[in-house]
Amino acid sequence: MKLVWSPETASEAYIDTVKSCKSFKESSIAELLSTMAAGWNAKLIVQAWFHGAPIVTSIGLAIAARHTRGRYVCVVPDEQSRQKYMNAMKEHDEVAPPPEVVVGEAEAAMAGLVGVDFLVVDCKRGDFDRVLSFAKLGQRGAVLACMNSNTRDGNAVSGFRWHGVLERGARVVRTVFLPVEKGLDIAHVGSTTIGGSGRKAHRSRWIRHIDAQSGEEHVFRG
Template identity: 65%
Template sequence: MKLVWSPESASKAYIDTVKSCRNFKESGVAEFLSAMAAGWNAKLIVEAWSHGGPIATSVGLSVAARHAGARHVCVVPDERSRSAYVKAMYEFGMSATEMVVGDAEEVMVRLAGVDFLVVDCKRKDLARVLRFARFSHKGAVLACKNACQRAAAGGGTSAGFRWHGVLQRGTRVVRSVFLPVGQGLDIAHVGSNNGRGENPKKSPSRWIKHIDQRSGEVHLFRG
């Protein structure tokens, strides 16, 4: 089995997120990730939120979960972060999603079958969140936002981000790409773990369209 792309779900999630986040500073990243999560028909969407960060992406992932009939879980390190997240979602007019509080290793191993994972590069435990994630047997899509800020802080350039250095040994990266959306998105597609996953040389390419809400520019990215 493998992840199957649904253009209709992606389009609906994108439009609904645009409506919800039209006045938000993080607009663009939220719509893009929402469309990806819904388009891949993810059933377990996990978000590793950074305390004090914008909430637009969380809103977008909640929208995607609704369209895909998915479970949306937010992972935070402590009660302070949990309270801040719940408050931010409430102020945005959204009910808080399911939350898991605790150390990255402890909480990620409890979430088996992750289809779509979003991690804020501002989190100090970024590598541990990725390393201990338990992906779906169909494969998964991973997105690290604020990638440029990680590079500026000494985490290396986006082009030098090595997925094999942070993922669990044996995880097969089908393809990866850096996208100049927001403060930078590092995205990877990891293959199924049943030995019958896609052959990256034979896998058909898919184009993802992103429209910058501020400039009106249209960007096409090969997925």
């Protein structure tokens, strides 16, 4: 099996996220990631969050999980971050289901999360690359997103390479950088067999996203 795009689910999640996040000034990435996670029908959505990060993306991912009837898990590095995250999410529990939170450093936190379909990390989190390297991606393939990628050495085209941080044998089908907010790097990892060898990549399709605040349109391959 492989990830299959569902335009209906994507559209429903996008509309719900726009309505739920309209009070936030910067919600374009939340809307985009929610749409993608729902459109790919992700059953295990994981976000690596840290103390001080905005909560809007988490709300969008929780909404996506509700539409896919999947599981949304937030990984935080310490108890302080967990408390901050839980308090922020409680303010929006009418639109986002109760979150599942895992506390711990990258290797320990990701150890029990097997079959990740959609993973979001923030480059402002010091161990974001370790979260990626310890991620146990699903056999259907996975979509990975790095937020705030312009913060890496202040350069969107720094030495970061997906192959350098992912588990050995991961087959990166395609990548794209979107200049939304402070930069968003996205990678699609292809489906694998039980033995880890790659299958033939599915045919790509174009995904269109419009920033609700600026009206700017972004088009990329999914």
